[in-house]
Amino acid sequence: MRLVRIMALRQRLADKLVMPERLKDTLVEKWIKCWSGLVRDYTEVAVGAVRESYAHPKWALAYGTGLALLYQTVVNNPGEEYFMTQLRRNTNLMITVAPDQQNPVSAEYLLMLERAINQKKLRLLSLGICTLLWVDLFDEDDCTYPAICEYTKVGFLNFHERVIDVGFWKKYWRLNWKMRNYDVNYL
Template identity: 70%
Template sequence: MRVVGSRVLALQQRIGEKFTLPERFKGTFVEKWTTYWKGLVRDYSEVAVGVVKESYAKPKKALFYGTGIVALYQAAARNPGEEAFMTQLRHQSNRMITVAMKQQNPVSANYLLMLERAINQNKLRLLPLGIFTLVWVDLYDADDCTYPAICEYTSVSIWNFHERVIDVGFWNQFWRLKWKMRNYDVNYL
């Protein structure tokens, strides 16, 4: 563990010896700027050395944190957007079209109809939140300029927002759409 700290310290000293500020920059903004960046690099290198030392001392904790960070990164990289939602909706609608009306599951058909109406009325909204996306239906059209549509007291508030959420996108899937369409044909019972 001391090896890591001593190597970083030796590297910092060698870099400090090689790079010196010319006399004409002493006492100017450039000297303050270089002092700031040297301090910032020193602080972050101390943090990095501390993390490495602690990971040697507690490998299970380091593995847990590392796995969590990688999982969050992968979830953020696979966060679906509007294009993924529309693609999945088109795919499920095409599957539903191939089944006769009397053989369709009414729950699946009503859910697709509700989504299509929200899209046609321009009320469907997507809210990306980093690792997942919420799909919700607004009260008014996005282009509506009437007083009720722009008034803050008649809009969807944070207290009843959860009632308007109709789907959650995570890991390149919109899960409620997938769940509603699992039994979409005559064998839905």
């Protein structure tokens, strides 16, 4: 019933809107035909999706929930600014503890991150739903032959060895895990 109403409305609009003679067989007419065909196709897809959702409500609920979850993971994907904020916060927490009472694992991880940042080797790769934090072999401003050569770059097969943290849902998980017991009571 709704599809019939939409088609009737579309036909009435098409009858009222007529292309002037001076614009026929021009780029403007082709552009209008292209966009009207695109709108027609997408309305048919939307109407078909609504019909399918009435026919299979459980599948529609599952797809809707999945799309909402995917949207939320994209929105809550942490970036470089969030990583630096979390790193500074954790470094400040570590500074408040005396060096002999610090957890050596937490201190070494923070030191490794600071060295990578200072050497400009720390890279972030956002994949939309998560962010990979990895250490490159060379400085980003390095112009020497080994840094430029394609054979000395980190390849796809050994890229996983260079990844040091994964950011997902507003949190860098390994940094959070390493800092869970950062003081003398780490045992």
